[in-house]
Amino acid sequence: MSGTSSPEAVKKLLENMQSDLRALSLECKKKFPPVKEAAESGIIKVKTIAARNTEILAALKENSSEVVQPFLMGCGTKEPKITQLCLAAIQRLMSHEVVSETAAGNIINMLWQLMENSLEELKLLQTVLVLLTTNTVVHDESLSKAIVLCFRLHFTKDNITNNTAAATVRQVVTVVFERMVAEDERYRDIIEQPVLVQGNSNRRSVSTLKPCAKDAYMLFQDLCQLVNADAPYWLVGMTEMTRTFGLELLESVLNDFPQVFLQHQEFSFLLKERVCPLVIKLFSPNIKFRQGSSSSSSPAPVEKPYFPICMRLLRVVSVLIKQFYSLLVTECEIFLSLLVKFLDADKPQWLRAVAVESIHRLCVQPQLLRSFCQSYDMKQHSTKVFRDIVNALGSFIQSLFLVPPTGNPATTNQAGGPVSTPANSGMLGIGGGVTLLPAFEYRGTWIPILTITVQGSAKATYLEMLDKVEPPTIPEGYAMSVAFHCLLDLVRGITSMIEGELGEVETEFSRAVWEEMVNACWCGLLAALSLLLDASTDEAATENILKAELTMAALCGRLGLVTSRDAFITAICKGSLPPHYALTVLNTTTAATLSNKSYSIQGQSVMMISPSSESHQQVVAVGQPLAVQPQGTVMLTSKNIQCMRTLLNLAHCHGAVLGTSWQLVLATLQHLVWILGLKPSSGGALKPGRAVEGPSTVLTTAVMTDLPVISNILSRLFESSQYLDDVSLHHLINALCSLSLEAMDMAYGNNKEPSLFAVAKLLETGLVNMHRIEILWRPLTGHLLEVCQHPNSRMREWGAEALTSLIKAGLTFNHDPPLSQNQVKSPTLLPLFLISFFSCFQRLQLLLLNPLKEMSSINHPDIRLKQLECVLQILQSQGDSLGPGWPLVLGVMGAIRNDQGESLIRTAFQCLQLVVTDFLPTMPCTCLQIVVDVAGSFGLHNQELNISLTSIGLLWNISDYFFQRGETIEKELDKEEAAQQKQAEEKGVVLNRPFHPAPPFDCLWLCLYAKLGELCVDPRPAVRKSAGQTLFSTIGAHGTLLQHSTWHTVIWKVLFHLLDRVRESSTTADKEKIESGGGNILIHHSRDTAEKQWAETWVLTLAGVARIFNTRRYLLQPLGDFSRAWDVLLDHIQSAALSKNNEVSLAALKSFQEILQIVSPVRDSEKPETPPAVNVPVPVLIGSISGPGLSRPFVRTDSIGERLGRYNSSEPPEVTDELEDLNLWWAAWNTWYRIGSESTKPPITFDKLTFIPSQPFLTALIQIFPALYQHIKTGFNMDDLQKLGVILHSAVSVPISSDASPFILPSYTEAVLTSLQEAVLTALDVLQKAICVGPENMQIMYPAIFDQLLAFVEFSCKPPQYGQLETKHIANAKYNQAEWVALNYVPFAERSLEVVVDLYQKTACHKAVVNEKVLQNIIKTLRVPLSLKYSCPSESTWKLAVSSLLKVLSIGLPVARQHASSGKFDNNLSKSVVQLISTEILPYANFIPKEFVGQIMTMLNKGSIHSQSSSFTEAEIDIRLREEFSKMCFETLLQFSFSNKVTTPQEGYISRMALSVLLKRSQDVLHRYIEDERLSGKCPLPRQQVTEIIFVLKAVSTLIDSLKKTQPENVDGNTWAQVIALYPTLVECITCSSAEVCSALKEALVPFKDFMQPPASKVQNGES
Secondary structure (H helix, E strand, O other): OOHHHOHHHHHHHHHHHHHHHHHHHHHOOOOOHHHHHHHHHHHHHHHHHHHHOOOHHHHHHHOHHHHHHHHHHHHHOOOHHHHHHHHHHHHHHHHOOOOOHHHHHHHHHHHHHHHHOOOOHHHHHHHHHHHHHHOOOOOHHHHHHHHHHHHHHHOOOOHHHHHHHHHHHHHHHHHHHHHHHHHHHHOOOOOOOOOOOOOOOOOOOOOOOOHHHHHHHHHHHHHHHHHOOOOOOOOOOOOOOOHHHHHHHHHHHHHHOHHHHHHOHHHHHHHHHHHHHHHHHHHHHHHHOOOOOOHHHOOOOOOOOOHHHHHHHHHHHHHHHHHHOOOOHHHHHHHHHHHHHHOOOOOOHHHHHHHHHHHHHHHOOHHHHHHHHHHHHOOOOOOOHHHHHHHHHHHHHHHHHHOOOOOOOOOOOOOOOOOOOOOOOOOOOOOOOOOOOOEEEEOOEEEEOOOOOOOOOOOOOHHHOOOOOOOOOOOOOHHHHHHHHHHHHHHHHHHHHHHHHHOOOOOHHHHHHHHHHHHHHHHHHHHHHHHHHHHEOOHHHHHHHHHHHHHHHHHHHHHOOHHHHHHHHHHHHHHHOOOOOOOHHHHHOOHHHHHHOEEEEOOEEEEOOOOOOOOOOOEEEEEOOOOOOOOOOEEEEHHHHHHHHHHHHHHHHHHHHHHHHHHHHHHHHHHHHHHHOEEEOHHHOEEEOOOOOOOOOEEOHHHHHHHHHHHHHHHHHHHHHHHOOHHHHHHHHHHHHHHHHHHHHHHOOOOOOOOOHHHHHHHHHHHHOHHHHHHHHHHHHHHHHHHHOOOOHHHHHHHHHHHHHHHHHHHHOOOOOOHHHHOOOOHHHOOHHHHHHHHHHHHHHHHHHHHHHHHHHOOOHHHHHHHHHHHHHHHHHHHHHOHHHHHHHHHHHHOOOOOOOHHHHHHHHHHHHHHHHHHHHHOOHHHHHHHHHHHHHHHHOOOOHHHHHHHHHHHHHHHHHHHHOHHHHHHHHHHHHHHHHHHHHHHOOOOOOOOOOOOHHHHHHHHHHHHHHHHOOOOOHHHHHHHHHHHHHHHHHHHHHOOOOHHHHHHHHHHHHHHHHHHHHHHHOOOOEOOEOOOOOEOOHHHOEHHHHHHHHHHHHHHHHHHHHHHOHHHHOOOOOHHHHHHHHHHHHHHHHOOOOHHHHHHHHHHHHHHHOOOOOOOOOOOOOOOOOOOOOOOOOOOOOOOOOOOOOOOOOOOHHHHHHHHHOOOOOOOOOHHHHHHHHHHHHHHHHHHHHHHHOOOOOOOOOOOOOOHHHHHHHHHHHHHHHHHHHHHOOHHHHHHHHHHHHHHHHOOEEOOOHHHHOOOOOOOOOOHHHHHHHHHHHHHHHHHHHOOHHHHHHHHHHHHHHHHHHHOOOOOOOOOOOOOEEHHHOOOOOOOEEEOOOHHHHHHHHHHHHHHHHHHOOOHHHHHOOHHHHHHHHHHHHHHHHHHOOOHHHHHHHHHHHHHHHHHHHHHHHHHHHHHHOOHHHHHHHHHHHHHHHHHHHHHOOHHHHHHHHHHHHHHHOOOOOOOOOOOHHHHHHHHHHHHHHHHHHHHHHOOOOOOOHHHHHHHHHHHHHHHHHHHHHHHHHHHHHHHHOOOOOOHHHHHHHHHHHHHHHHHHHHHHHOOHHHOOHHHHHHHHHHHHHHHHHHHOOOHHHHHHHHHHHHHHHHHOOOOOOOOOOOOO
């Protein structure tokens, strides 16, 4: 129950009514009796109603006319007191809603009368208000009357009444419309067919409307009429009306009841047809008016704009646009255009101010702005209203700066264009009025900023001045402040609206609308905002401007509007930098082209204003510009720093939408960072650092505290890049890269500090995006690699720093899954998807390591050092998990070239050492070959000898590792090989790897050997030596692991190849003397030329190869081409032996000896015998074939044990047969022969440098023969013996150099054999021993051996000549001169003679010896020393010769005799013996004992007599030969029988002895002849006997002649006696029958005539 209808309230009402009536009755008692009566009857009436009816209020309402009547009469009295009482009573009835329509009409009529009488005006208004607000009974005519009444009261003279009436009118108008709204509400559910309103000329045709609506319609229509100064249709009785009031009422209705107009066609019609034309009409004076234009130009005087109306019109327009935009699209276009026009500079200030306020009202309604955009800007052929509004604001703001308000004198040009003031660039306008008031200041124009509104609400000032009639004075800066807020609210509204919608479902259309909105407004906004930014002196204002620019930039970015986005960002960037800062990127990008364009907005020129320099800002920093040639310094103000922070904020929060404009942002930041002197530190963060050059950066304390914050934000900015999507991240990276490229360009050609901002930030970005590093790795590292190649060292250094940090971070980053999982152990067991998954991570790791490898192509040592340090760190931290990255990492170490400096090589080598010591087991076996290659390449580096030597040590360690882990490595390599083979087959290509047919594990070894082989020919002797030793040790120690077939490659590709190269290098080596070995190391004279150093290498290599041939022959011989290899080896030995270097040649022979001492392959024992006398380790072979390997970690499938097993098996290996073996030895013999003959052949010419083989060489050469001979003796024939002889002879003939002689001969006083001579004799000894035990056919070689020895014997007297070389006797040689000394050959000759005698003793009876007249040759030879007698070089020789002769004869003659008796007596031999005696012995009788001479004489005596054999069967020829022999003996005797030059008693003695023997012999022969003659009778005597007698007879005659010629004192008396004693015997011979004998006898007898003297004088003969 409502309060008024409760029983208590009703009771109270009744009581009040009765008391009111009583009071009225009392008042009118005297003056107005009718009223009194009416009052009294009223009391009764009330009581009656109360008594009769239960529903008292309803009953009262029915009878209200009667009830009210007394009060109406009371009012009619016009008595104030009574009237007041009555009106109060009536109001009470009204408030209880007990007034009927009729009563209401009566009341209104009564009120009208009161109004016309100007009575109780305020009470009247009150009553009307109560009447209309408490119920809805007043309609139509009465309603209009009530309203007119109020209007009439508004225009009284009384101010209070006027104002109260105005308020009442407003309330009444509201009530009318509220009734209509309530009515609509009641009928809402009843759907009516709307009647179409025709284009209706009768304004009052409202038949379709319900009662309340009708009232409202009529009221609104009349308001329009009134404002338009027309007569009203419904409000009859209006006398007066003001436009201002009318417009206020219209505005309030439109503002409060928009739904009425929107829901009812009739009302919409009014709006369109009446309100809009009215507004447009009323606007006209404002439109036409131009400030400052002369009135004469227009024919009629122009009405001046009237502030109250204009301001109210704008309010109406604001409402119309806000509420009815959808109904009044066209009209709104007109209104908006008008608004824009009102901003023109030539309009009054107040008009511009209210226009700006109106626009502000629109700007806070983004949805409305959006509608404008859709309705106008997006339609063809339509005004671009939205754009115009924004541009108008912009030009309005510009005009405020350019056309100063009155009272602020400044130059204005009539066109209203920009006022140009010269910009004084370097100066800061500190001289200007610096105030604390927030303000804008631009080119001398100072505009304060007023606080006018709360953000986001358009609370107007001048649009609310409804009481002002005259235009108010607008405070300076008001319009600017409003316009400023318009911009801010516009930006805020649009962005929040669009961003709100962006989150929802977007359609193509909605996106188009957003884009159009942004496109329409951005130019104007940017122009205005950048101008304001430049002009702002207030931090808060600046902050707001920057925030607006930032939000716009972000919005454009989100919508993908690149140009506008870039333009806003450019503006912020420009604000961050000092004025006129030359930053190309801001002036060249598309966005920035705006700064030089002017936009035309409705014919006005809007300039984009570039920042000016005179801003009253506090300078907070002075620094250097980042330019190639910095000119002076630049200053940063606090505003610049503020802009910078905005820029950072933009990048931080909206990085995802920046796209290509990252370039602008980062370029600017880079310059700011540079000016502020921030320098990169580890990880890429920028820290305040001192500027490196030029005047140091000057920073105020204000900015000093800011720097850490800025640097922090900068870092956070790049950290936040991890939240960017991939595309944005790429934009960021690209921007950084191009920025970096610019910095690089700038840093070319000078070594000034470059800007490292971009590089540092690339690093930071990379580090925070490790989780998706793949997508940015290539551009990132690709660029950093370029940076690493920059000539500026600081730039390079940072490029490398960034790159290596990224690689290390990438490898240590906890990727998902971790990188370390990429080492798949057995891919076969994994499902396919997993394999691809692993391979993707292997790919990632390779991707990460790839740039490290790429760095190898950069030549700068500092970069390479960084690279290697990075490798070292990677090894130390990630070495175990590198997996597939190993080849890359190793490649980096291996890429270090020789010319790259010691420190680089050292660092790289450190890495390699680490790998070899720690990581061989963890890397894939396929990489081992790379390790070998890399280690080898370090050996070849010639920067640091120690590194080369150590790397050879590493190769040894690697080989050890191969040996220990052989089985595992082999398995893995085989598996890998199989996989590759399969791939190759699938692709149809041939698998290509070094040493291909060999199994992979063997290839690994071969690579190792090949590397060592390369090192063996390094230019440095120490390296060669070390490598050679290592190579041969490795092959020696681990060669057994190789497959049998691989040995072929080892021999041909490794060893022989090496020998070839060494031989070539040695033969072409330089003979120049090397002064010192670097530093002050002295070099021994034996190594002081390259040639000598190479000689050492050659020696080492040849020895190594020979040793392998020796120790591994059991492996090599089964290979097919062993004999070819043997030949090649022999060839090498030969060329070394014949090299003109004693060291090499001697060593070659040692190697020759070594290979000749090889035993043939094992047949029956379990392991090859260790060759005798060769000090070479032979591999320890496995004990029994079945047993496990003893000294080896594993047994290979093809282990030595098994290989030997093949030899152990019952049948011998078929590979080697005796024949082939023999061929090898004969090849060796031929080589030996070639070496011997070549080396001992005397040179044709001699000079100082002539090479003559040394004694040790020759000795070694000859010493080889005995061993060699053992193998070839079966086929050794005379030709070979001949060859041997030539060599032995030549060898012995070689002289020695004087400086070597003291070593060869202890002192020339002693007579000793040199080792060479001993060797020669040993060789012959071996030979003769072999012949001795050899078959019969070999014995024909004896004579040749004798010849050889006898040739040596002759050396005792005439030393051999060596070509044309002049030799000195050893005693005369000076040790220090290079002269050649002939040896003392005496000992050698004597020893040879002894050998001859020994040999002869053994072989005298051999057929060959006898046939070849050996004895004769011996005797011939002996004649030489014997015949020299005193001049023989050594007495011992002569003595030895004699004794040897006798020995030989004592053996030889019996043999000769024996042969003679068999008819083969060698008469020549006998002759030569006799000749020897006559020439070599008897002349030297004084050296020979008497007995010896005696013996000789006796022997000759015997010989001279024909020894008659008892048998007479000898052939005639023999007799003749004997005859000659006898004759010879006799002559010899005869020769010595007398000598006319006796020098010594001894000689005389020989003569005497000979004579007596001779005479005795003659006597005997004659006697025997006489006997035989007598016995024979007629038979003639044998031929020889006749010859002999003739010979004796001739001898006697000769003897006597000789004796006569001799001085008498020389002839012994006995001799004469003997001669004379012959006479009788001769006489006895006269009887002989032979004529020859007779004539001879005659001659013999004749000389005796001299003895026929008288016997008187006696000759004294004395014995001597």
